[in-house]
Amino acid sequence: MTTVSIKEVAARAGVSPGTVSNVLNRPAKVAAATRERVEEAIRELGFVRHGSASTLRAGHSRTLGLSVIDIGNPFFTDVAAGIEDAASERGYAVILGNSAGSRAKEERNLRVLAEQRVRGVLIIPTDEDLSRLDRLREHGISVVLVDHPAHRPDQCAVAVDDVAGGRTAVAHLLARGASGVAYVTGPLTIRQCLERRQGALAALEAAGLGPDRLRVAEMAAMNARAGEKAAGDLLAAGLPDAVFCANDLLALGVLRALLQAGVRVPDDVMLMGYDDIEFAAASAVSLSSMRQPTHQLGRIATELVLDECENPETHAHQHIMFQPELVARESTR
Amino acid sequence: MTTVSIKEVAARAGVSPGTVSNVLNRPAKVAAATRERVEEAIRELGFVRHGSASTLRAGHSRTLGLSVIDIGNPFFTDVAAGIEDAASERGYAVILGNSAGSRAKEERNLRVLAEQRVRGVLIIPTDEDLSRLDRLREHGISVVLVDHPAHRPDQCAVAVDDVAGGRTAVAHLLARGASGVAYVTGPLTIRQCLERRQGALAALEAAGLGPDRLRVAEMAAMNARAGEKAAGDLLAAGLPDAVFCANDLLALGVLRALLQAGVRVPDDVMLMGYDDIEFAAASAVSLSSMRQPTHQLGRIATELVLDECENPETHAHQHIMFQPELVARESTR
DNA sequence: CCTCGTATGTAGAACGTTTTACCGACGAGC
DNA sequence: GCTCGTCGGTAAAACGTTCTACATACGAGG
Incomplete structure (x- = not known):
């Protein structure tokens, strides 16, 4: 409970408080012998510098x-x-x-x-x-x-370039044979969601396809539950060739709901996530994703x-x- | 860059620094009119209290x-x-x-x-x-x-009672018809792993089964990759009726490896995790687990x-x- | 009218560092 | 023998709060 200060260390080592401070902050400035004496005292007394005092005086x-x-x-x-x-x-x-x-x-x-x-x-x-x-x-x-x-x-x-990410993801789906993609996303007010969609559209355009080939399912949340719900909607409305999710959590939810409905992934529908979280690789059908560093x-x-x-x-x-x-x-x- | 202190607030409000401090820390102690003047000054000057000075003086x-x-x-x-x-x-x-x-x-x-x-x-x-x-x-x-x-x-x-957790988990597996269990765990030097095993043994004993019915697979790590490896070992050595993992990450790895090997879960092997992380419910075969608050x-x-x-x-x-x-x-x- | 308690506010000393200015000693250069 | 620069160290003033006296005013109670 007794907090030992720089002063007591100084007294013990037979130096001034300023010297102790120097040992702490610019050890090079103090003679080896003195420095050792001070360090010894610090150890013996169990001194630990008071960060707040330091901050207050030093200004940062x-x-x-x-x-x-x-x-x-x-x-x-x-x-x-x-x-x-x-x-x-x-x-x-x-x-x-x-x-x-x-x-x-x-x-x-x-x-x-x-x-x-x-x-x-x-x-x-x-x-x-x-x-x-x-x-x-x-x-x-x-x-x-x-x-x-x-x-x-x-x-x-x-x-991380989200437009490029969306483009790469959808380009990959198209290269694998998809001709239309559903984009399952969180609120489009979120920059990441918006830009990934933008990238997706760019990929379609580059492949000579119109923006109508991207069906957007905008969910309120970005977790697995929302993904399951989105999959339900897709099943009801008719499945696309491929689903691109703004987030792996969404994708895992989609995956689970699709498999439960007897849909085969990737044979019936291809699926892509985003973020490449640890669990993306560990899901039953391992999930393709966009890895960010x-x-x-x-x-x-x-x-x-x-x-x-x-x-x-x-x-x-x-x-x-x-x-x-x-x-x-x-x-x- | 200019940092405004309690003094300047005091000057502006025409009071002493001590009063400003009181407004900040015991508003009840200061007359309503003065308090408002001080609060006004704080707002106008954009004052924000210096936590370190406060900590230094107050002692905490x-x-x-x-x-x-x-x-x-x-x-x-x-x-x-x-x-x-x-x-x-x-x-x-x-x-x-x-x-x-x-x-x-x-x-x-x-x-x-x-x-x-x-x-x-x-x-x-x-x-x-x-x-x-x-x-x-x-x-x-x-x-x-x-x-x-x-x-x-x-x-x-x-x-959280880890012994009880291990016991409940294994009792559940036994009640579902298992007659032997593999325990996939991290290092047994980790208390949680050790105690969950202890609970598992207690459940066996309560069911009149000997400790030989618990086959322990001790892995170095506790992530999905380690789980996959453990499943490989189990497949090579002959599958038990049920697998209990010390952790959902391990369980997800085990699940994935088993499914890939064509093993049906739970028909061929039952599987339990621990922690009930969000992804436990979202995996292809949703994972039974021990939920902790x-x-x-x-x-x-x-x-x-x-x-x-x-x-x-x-x-x-x-x-x-x-x-x-x-x-x-x-x-x- | 005096005393006392309460309500409100002030002055000034802390808190434990860092930093600035300064001091003495010593060796080098001339 | 003098000056200078460097090295190693000290004393004391900050930093921005909080807190402990201590004032002042005012109303109540006697």
């Missing part, structure tokens, strides 16, 4: 803020794992906020992050209005957008935000756009 | 630390979601640490949490040596064990830790043990 903390849309979705947790890895390697702590798709909750979380004076914020935004991020920047907090293109030039962003997305975003706040003068803002990768499995074979 | 922060074993496992993310929910409702931030099963990483994370002077720590420990937690407590940080029974009486813990586990643990640190004198330590619930689906029908 060693924590990053992270706001994700849905911590239950494996795609986001994979990204978060990458962020946590990179941050912890450099001695940064990560404060996690789950916006659960709610803008209000996201704002509340950002407020907490601002109070904590995090060094930087990594955010997977819930919607397209990013003005609240500018307010963070006014407080001197670096912000990097994750899985979202930049909304202004003086800002870093790490994204989730872990790397998180890692690079972290490196960018740390570079921005640790080297503000040399930092060059970057807009990084990864390309998703087609993973063809049984469901489109 | 409004953050909780969370250390999980594997952020990629849906079971843990569900627990984490519950924690994040409860914490954010009360204005607490959560610092996330992923130990990735590594004890060294867990210790590094705990050190960071100690530096940040988190108010309390929620930990899903990687192993059974919990002495390092006592060191945290010496620093005045409350610790609550999650998904792990308490290791000392003066400590809170929220766990993940979200509630996190929520209650959070309430306990907050009660412990906010009301240390009235707080009563609790050892809460939930009972897992059998969810029977197609794979054991």
